[in-house]
Amino acid sequence: MSMELYVWQADFDLLSIDFKCLQFLAACKFCALPVTIIHSAKPSSSPTGEFPYFKVIDNRGQISEQITEFPKFVEFLRKCAFQLVLDSDLTELQKAEVEAYQCLLKKTLYPAMAHIMWKDDANYSTVTHKWFSSVMSFPRNFVYLERKRNKEINYVKAVNLTDINIIKHAMRTITNLSNKLGDKKYFFGDKPTSIDALIFGYLGPLLKLPVPSDRLQIHLLACSNLVRFVESILSIYLVIPEEQRKMAQLDKKEWLARKVEAQKDAHNKKKIIKDKKEVKAAAENSSMREVVIFGIGAIILSVAFAVHTGILVFDDDMAPQKNHPWHTVTTAAWRKYPNPSNGNVIGMDVLSQKIDNNVLKSERILQSHFSVPGWAAKLTGFSGTQYSHEYTEIDPNSKYMSLLTRNLNGSSFMHINEKLTYVPHPSDPEKTILKQEASVDVSLPAFTDTCEKAFLHTYSTNAVKGRKGMEWVIDIIKKEYTELTNLFETEVAEISDKVMNAFRHN
Known part of the structure; x- marks a missing residue:
């Protein structure tokens, strides 16, 4: 046989x-x-x-x-x-x-x-x-x-x-x-x-x-x-087998390249051409009035991006505490968009994801949209759609999670970087410590201090909105778990009873 x-x-x-x-x-x-x-x-x-x-x-x-x-x-x-x-x-x-x-x-x-x-x-x-x-x-x-x-x-x-x-x-x-x-x-x-x-x-x-x-x-x-x-x-x-694995690694690079290329074409190709034309047209006019308006437009862009990234708590004096376990907070961080406190985020795309030494590493593109005055859009090239790059590492063994976020468009005159780290509270496992760092670098002479201060001020004032957003997501997770657990136990029990009755009759 x-x-x-x-x-x-x-x-x-x-x-x-x-x-x-x-x-x-x-x-x-x-x-x-x-x-x-x-x-x-x-x-x-x-x-x-x-x-x-x-x-x-x-x-x-x-x-x-x-x-x-x-x-x-x-x-x-x-x-x-x-x-x-x-x-x-x-x-x-x-x-x-x-x-x-x-x-x-x-x-x-x-x-x-x-x-x-x-x-x-x-x-x-x-x-x-x-x-x-x-x-x-x-x-x-x-x-x-x-x-x-x-x-x-x-x-x-x-x-x-x-x-x-x-x-x-x-x-x-x-x-x-x-x-x-x-x-x-x-x-x-x-x-x-x-x-x-x-x-x-x-x-x-x-x-x-x-x-x-x-x-x-x-x-x-x-x-x-x-x-x-x-x-x-x-x-x-x-x-x-090792030979097939090596071939698969080569093919994997091609699949990833196709995926990345398609995403770049979809998100950036038309936008880049439009941005270059509009920025060039704005740069040709060197009058003081338009320079001032350009600076104001940059402030609007920085504030818009701050609204996008300000969903989490920001505190200069000490690391904020979340009254939830690490695994609950990090799960909520993965699912924080969309939420009622921040409806500006309209899309997320994964560029790459892999497991390296039991550490999950992921890269995503976040897409947000804001209402921007027409004159500011014309002079800055910012049409209201913001793209951001997010890099995440999660180590479940050591219970450590970090997120690095930076802006993609508008980087010719401003760089914004944000870093979040989540670790369990050293003495209370039911709490999580979040450390948040943000920096802004504006390449506009005479407007650097104004833009940077405007960004940091808006970023700080979004703390309450950030707490509400995270708590909303955590409440949803708990509600889903409770509902699913009850449904799951009921269905498993019903099917198990049917199967056991079938065994008894046979």
Whole structure:
């Protein structure tokens, strides 16, 4: 007897790009199943026309069993009489809980994966379409992509939720999974089971794929224990061969370059040309009156940027304290936009994100919009849209988070830098200390002191607004956690009771 498992090819530091394939692969590795893994780009070999596809071939060369669904594959592995049996240490109640999670994640995370990979136009054109077109031969690739995308879009529509609500439900589920995992290595202890394979399959692509619309990815990155969970399985059980890893590293640079290039074109190309023309036109008129107006326009720009960056507390005398634990405050910092205290921030895009020595490093572009008088926009080149670069490092082990923010446009005559650091209170773990530093450098003779003082004054006076904004986000997080926990416990209990009743009747 022999066994074969057909999956999509490896890429993006994953042994397969498809989340269902990753679930099958993880389950195989957890129980050391003696199966031949075949990476393929021809799903027509499967009876369903999709991967994964698992088959058992008997001694006569005949196919004795075919499996394409994960629950049936788990059932098969539990019955196998090999050296290691999947879920052998689980109680009947825990096995019922696994089935409950299978139903729940199919209801919440599956629609999100279908939306991210197949319905979202930016993600589909940047990642999905390009990847499948490159690994499959013509014209099979176009036929498959058209059929697959229509199928997944119809599935998302059948859920009968808006795109925003699909992502929100997935975010809540990820938060609940993070709370359930806690400090454990795996969800049921120190030994991986089918529930770990199930959850890993969903989270792996969410963490690794370079999708432009990455709100769910950013939320996952904020759950450091789930990131550690995924990276641990990748490094122990689903290790990519060294040669493939080197090729993937080269490809990763190309994917990142494509993403960065697209973002730069979208945000800066037209704006840069317009800014240069307007700044040049303003510079040609050297009258004192226009120089004075230009200086006033610079003050308006500095104040506008201060409003944008002033959402957090600023205090010259001592580091402000937040009456919440470090992990709560840092989660709120990731999700601080949008909030009622600052509606100027209208967009965020991730340039890069990686895990380096267990430290999350991320770069984002923040887009804000302010109302600016027409004469100031004409003379300064500032149309009311402000772009800022944010660099973040989060070390969950030492509980340290830092954010560095600087302005991008308007830098020809003004540089603004802000640094935030979050650390736990040394004597009270229920509190967090925030240290905030800001500097402004104005390149306008005779107006330097005026502009810098105006910026720092506005920055300081936004302290109350900053506290309200953070507290609002923290309240939302607590409310989401409470609501989701109650809903989650209710659904798991109901499904567990149904499964246990089924066991009793059988």
